[in-house]
Amino acid sequence: MTTATYHNALVLPVSGDQPWFWGWLSVDDGGRISGMGEGSPPADAPLPHHDLEGRFLAPGFVSAHSHIYTGGMRGVAASSPLYEWVSLNSQMLLGAEPDDLYWMTLAGGLDHLSCGITSVYNFTQSRVIAIFDYERSVLRPERVHSAEFVTRQVDGLAESGIRFVTSVRLDDEQLPESDALAGFDAVMRHLDTVPADQNLGGSVYGAVQTSSSPVTADRERTLMNRYGITNQAHFVETAEQIDVQQAKFDWYDAAGVLGPDFAFGHFVHPTETMVSRVRETGSSVVWQPMSNGRLGSGIADIPRLLHDSVTVGMGVDDQSCTDVSDPFENMRTGLFLQRGLHSDASILTPATVLALHTIGSAAAIGVADRVGSLEVGKFADLLVVDPYAPHSGPIWDPVATYVLGCGLRNLREVIVGGTSVWSRKADHPLRAQADHELTQRMIASAAASGIHPAWPPSVSKKGK
Incomplete structure (x- = not known):
């Protein structure tokens, strides 16, 4: 885990009195939120600094x-x-x-x-x-x-x-x-x-x-x-x-x-x-x-x-x-x-x-002390969501735009404990293998009950 500060972001804390604010959030070397606030980050905010260029920063x-x-x-x-x-x-x-x-x-x-x-x-x-x-x-x-x-x-x-x-x-x-x-x-x-x-x-x-x-x-x-x-x-x-x-x-x-x-x-x-x-x-x-x-x-x-x-x-x-x-x-x-x-x-x-x-x-489920909102001390589980790719126009109500106008096509990065685990540029190193194994193993398991997918055709079905 490494430290980081995210700034120039539309922050949706899902906690406290403010439904959103324009500001920053920092992560400590334990993967927890160490600070957050409006405006620009303080001079001593942890490095590196990531400029989100107006994107949403929300809890996972x-x-x-x-x-x-x-x-x-x-x-x-x-x-x-x-x-x-x-x-x-x-x-x-x-x-x-x-x-x-x-x-x-x-x-x-x-x-x-x-x-x-x-x-x-x-x-x-x-x-x-x-x-x-x-x-x-x-x-x-x-x-x-x-x-x-x-x-x-x-x-x-x-x-x-x-x-x-x-x-x-x-x-x-x-x-x-x-x-x-x-x-x-x-x-x-x-x-x-x-x-x-x-x-x-x-x-x-x-x-x-x-x-x-x-x-x-x-x-x-x-x-x-x-x-x-x-x-x-x-x-x-x-x-x-x-x-x-x-x-x-x-x-x-x-x-x-x-x-x-x-x-x-x-x-x-x-x-x-x-x-x-x-x-x-x-x-x-x-x-x-x-x-x-x-x-x-x-x-x-x-x-x-x-x-x-x-x-x-x-x-x-x-x-x-x-x-x-x-x-x-x-x-x-x-x-x-x-x-x-x-x-x-x-x-x-x-x-x-x-x-x-x-x-x-x-x-x-009894874990609100650790996850579910952006609060100092909680795990830094964060989503970077870009309302401008594809572009959704002016943001009149940030929470409404996030819920009603954004989706997986706008999701840019998933961060768990301050570490990026998925982005448009990088997925988990086992993702392709896991998807392949899932497909082949599920086909084989279902075949034991005589159930076969329409596509891809299973070996046992082709042999009939």
Whole structure:
């Protein structure tokens, strides 16, 4: 890590009283923000100095809900709802081995970084490959791996350079309890191998929505206490079997899991009681507007949650159901859906949705002390965004231009801890290999279930 000062920039701190200012920001040799302010930098500001020539300097996006290994399944089940889509995803992974998941995850992490996401809550693919059982509303195991199937995903994400929370499913109904706990423990121990600045902690991949007994909620509470970790559960995401989903909320509540360390992913179809309990307990909600729209899951009433002072973050979810890891598009999709749903252009503002995908996401997953905004002492995770390439005209409202008028085509550089990790001129040295490995390994894994891509044609398919 090296020191630096960025100046002559439109700074969007996403914190404090100023939504933007024309000024500078400095980075210390520990990769943290050491100073910032309006106007020109002080004479003793750290070298080298980078003149941004009026470009935006903003915090890296935080995806509070991602399944990073899924980039090889873009475009699948294109008109299917959640459970059909997730079952096809699982079938396509039946032929995968631990090293396949390493490359899939590395490719996904690099893809997130190249889209301006510098921190992520990652739901690892469980070592149990399971298919959704419609009749019992549970997961039916099809193939079981060792814990290495998950730890190699941790290795891949560490190699990418992104910061990450590692979420692990217990699989207590698919495995003997002792085996499930041993596998979870192995992953938690493996997190000690991740560089400290990248490791944002472990978490429970909440699975009560697909469990048959409330004991799963109790076991998840035990894990949270044992390791001092958080929990995020997919919940009431889809209207399919909604009565079954809603009925399981009480299992979490009775287990004492709800609270500041707990988040509900999606939360599209809650009851009034559920919303009240989330507010009362200080639990969070993580919103995936593009994924919810793609799968026809519904539109979460985010303005209502914000009105109730619920902490809300945003995530780009699966690359196989959001299809592009694009936080700019995710912000706009969410903003426009809410305005259309409520027939009210003021129901959600650009400043609010930007905060949701940065500091809101960081707060929802318990890492707002380190990432999510530009503040002295936080990691220097920065985006350089050029509103003049392509040119967007005069900037009347900087935050509105950033959210409504900019996108990946304007992204010029991604900086993590003061170090450039992606730019228009330079990508990660493993990016081309990771993309190639992802493609070949995903084709081979899916072929084990008789599933083949339209292009490129697989060897097994050509041989038929």
